[in-house]
Amino acid sequence: MAFDTVQTPAGKAESVLGGSVNYFSVAASFYAPIRIVGVVGEDFPKSHLGWLSEKRIDVTGVQIVPGKTFHWVGSYDGNLNEAKTLNTSLNVFEHFNPKLQASHTDTPYVFLANIDPVLQQSVLDQVKPPKLVALDSMNFWITGKPDEVRKTLQRVDILSINEGEAFLLSGERQLMRAAQKIQAMGPSVIIIKRGEYGAALFTRNGAFLAPAFLVDRVVDPTGAGDSFAGAFMGFLAEAGASREMAAQDPARFENLLRRAVLAGCVMASFTVEDFSLHRLMRLTSDELVRRQGELLKMIQVL
Amino acid sequence: MAFDTVQTPAGKAESVLGGSVNYFSVAASFYAPIRIVGVVGEDFPKSHLGWLSEKRIDVTGVQIVPGKTFHWVGSYDGNLNEAKTLNTSLNVFEHFNPKLQASHTDTPYVFLANIDPVLQQSVLDQVKPPKLVALDSMNFWITGKPDEVRKTLQRVDILSINEGEAFLLSGERQLMRAAQKIQAMGPSVIIIKRGEYGAALFTRNGAFLAPAFLVDRVVDPTGAGDSFAGAFMGFLAEAGASREMAAQDPARFENLLRRAVLAGCVMASFTVEDFSLHRLMRLTSDELVRRQGELLKMIQVL
Numbered sequence: 001m002a003f004d005t006v007q008t009p010a011g012k013a014e015s016v017l018g019g020s021v022n023y024f025s026v027a028a029s030f031y032a033p034i035r036i037v038g039v040v041g042e043d044f045p046k047s048h049l050g051w052l053s054e055k056r057i058d059v060t061g062v063q064i065v066p067g068k069t070f071h072w073v074g075s076y077d078g079n080l081n082e083a084k085t086l087n088t089s090l091n092v093f094e095h096f097n098p099k100l101q102a103s104h105t106d107t108p109y110v111f112l113a114n115i116d117p118v119l120q121q122s123v124l125d126q127v128k129p130p131k132l133v134a135l136d137s138m139n140f141w142i143t144g145k146p147d148e149v150r151k152t153l154q155r156v157d158i159l160s161i162n163e164g165e166a167f168l169l170s171g172e173r174q175l176m177r178a179a180q181k182i183q184a185m186g187p188s189v190i191i192i193k194r195g196e197y198g199a200a201l202f203t204r205n206g207a208f209l210a211p212a213f214l215v216d217r218v219v220d221p222t223g224a225g226d227s228f229a230g231a232f233m234g235f236l237a238e239a240g241a242s243r244e245m246a247a248q249d250p251a252r253f254e255n256l257l258r259r260a261v262l263a264g265c266v267m268a269s270f271t272v273e274d275f276s277l278h279r280l281m282r283l284t285s286d287e288l289v290r291r292q293g294e295l296l297k298m299i300q301v302l
Numbered sequence: 303m304a305f306d307t308v309q310t311p312a313g314k315a316e317s318v319l320g321g322s323v324n325y326f327s328v329a330a331s332f333y334a335p336i337r338i339v340g341v342v343g344e345d346f347p348k349s350h351l352g353w354l355s356e357k358r359i360d361v362t363g364v365q366i367v368p369g370k371t372f373h374w375v376g377s378y379d380g381n382l383n384e385a386k387t388l389n390t391s392l393n394v395f396e397h398f399n400p401k402l403q404a405s406h407t408d409t410p411y412v413f414l415a416n417i418d419p420v421l422q423q424s425v426l427d428q429v430k431p432p433k434l435v436a437l438d439s440m441n442f443w444i445t446g447k448p449d450e451v452r453k454t455l456q457r458v459d460i461l462s463i464n465e466g467e468a469f470l471l472s473g474e475r476q477l478m479r480a481a482q483k484i485q486a487m488g489p490s491v492i493i494i495k496r497g498e499y500g501a502a503l504f505t506r507n508g509a510f511l512a513p514a515f516l517v518d519r520v521v522d523p524t525g526a527g528d529s530f531a532g533a534f535m536g537f538l539a540e541a542g543a544s545r546e547m548a549a550q551d552p553a554r555f556e557n558l559l560r561r562a563v564l565a566g567c568v569m570a571s572f573t574v575e576d577f578s579l580h581r582l583m584r585l586t587s588d589e590l591v592r593r594q595g596e597l598l599k600m601i602q603v604l
Contacts, residue, residue, distance in 0.1 A: 175516050
């Protein structure tokens with residue numbers, strides 16, 4: 001949960017709502033009910049938590065503690081694929097240690113957003129064996145706590161990561177080789193996000209290459225990756241995908257993963273059309289379904 | 303027709319065979335017979351012209367004139383999508399003025415490789431109305447002779463161009479808008495090449511987004527775009543696609559265009575696996591068919 005101040009070629013947004021959990025949960029809520037765990041300061045608008053809880057998002061795991069909410073300041077230049085971080089104020093996030101309430105320990109689909117890998121492992125220690133566990137991470141942890149990242153990787157089914165991070169983690173510069181090296185570290189499913197070029201999925205059965213939906217105008221790329229992940233996981237949860245299905249009906253599991261990636265691409269394409277969560281907050285199911293059809297048409301060969 | 307001296311992260315190749323016509327014609331010859339028009343100096347190996355003519359490539363339109371062959375010197379750094387030109391020696395190419403022999407004026411599929419747009423128009427003046435005309439161009443002409451580029455665009459069906467060039471030509475930074483603006487200049491079919499991310503096709507029916515095939519190792523990206531175009535045009539020629547088909551059976555034309563784009567992506571993926579034409583020269587039809595199947599699997603959703 002965060003405030004973001006973002007400058008893009010389209011304009012500037014000051015202290016708007018952001019954070020992985022925000023983007024992820026709103027995106028996922030189009031597909032499945034969500035429980036979120038996070039921390040905010042006393043400056044965080046309660047009205048937003050209220051709005052989230054109206055959308056199948058259980059916010060009882062969000063701690064409100066004295067102090068200020070995490071604040072990220074960043075900008076995008078010509079290259080909208082990569083944010084430049086200008087300032088990070090951890091604030092209440094600095095001492096965040098996720099403790100799950102009893103009613104949340106039985107959660108079938110777990111997404112570990114980007115945070116210290118030690119804390120990611122602690123969350124896994126607290127939950128009953130889930131149907132699927134997915135992980136996000138970033139350069140900061142890959143270089144700063146490589147051993148802990150490796151330990152976390154051994155315990156997850158799916159890794160969702162940027163192209164540059166995949167190269168860094170694997171030490172390989174070709175996508176296929178990078179994915180294979182990361183698979184050998186634990187997760188059988190690797191999703192490599194490629195910004196405006198879409199996403200690549202790697203499973204034991206090979207690669208699936210999904211393009212980004214072509215939007216008329218990218219206003220702000222912030223949250224594209226998190227809303228991608230939210231729609232992806234929400235889609236899998238709604239479809240009942242699981243480790244068990246992967247073993248018993250790999251073809252069905254594979255196809256659900258592919259459709260989940262496309263759902264992620266579509267969701268991300270809405271996110272970038274406006275600053276903050278603005279576009280997702282006014283997104284309708286009809287718009288979502290229509291664009292999913294349009295993206296399928298953009299990759300169809302008869 | 304050219305000699306290239308190329309430095310890439312994988313190594314260096316000195317004065318090796320290159321040039322759009324070379325890459326294009328070898329790629330296209332897997333699909334259809336080819337006639338090429340070009341110029342070389344007396345230093346150009348006749349053995350190579352002999353090799354080309356054994357591959358359904360009619361080289362009688364290649365003038366051999368006193369002097370040296372065009373020589374390009376370039377390098378690729380970390381970003382394999384963009385070449386840095388270190389030196390260009392036009393040599394015999396400087397005064398090249400393509401004159402088609404009588405037997406070549408009745409050529410159903412015409413590809414105008416990157417050259418002065420005035421010369422591209424002169425080639426069109428010399429041929430009987432073809433079934434399809436495709437055009438390549440580049441920054442140098444788009445900024446240097448914009449009016450002549452516009453005149454040429456009005457006379458072609460298909461434009462094949464890099465992403466950066468499409469943005470330059472259209473003045474737009476979003477792919478869809480860029481394509482629509484260029485369509486308004488004449489060509490109804492726009493192919494935008496996106497390097498390691500594949501290619502996008504725009505027709506009156508919308509967009510098709512094709513990924514690049516994932517190779518194990520990119521040795522040298524030189525010629526990827528030209529061999530893409532060669533396979534694309536060769537595929538359309540073999541399939542009998544035409545302006546007439548576009549009008550009478552647009553769905554069939556659309557699907558042929560999409561398959562032609564995939565054929566282009568596959569061919570380009572072989573080209574980059576080695577320096578110069580080395581990989582294309584040892585490429586077999588079996589390998590081509592196998593990789594086409596693999597690429598189709600990488601975009602399939604059931």
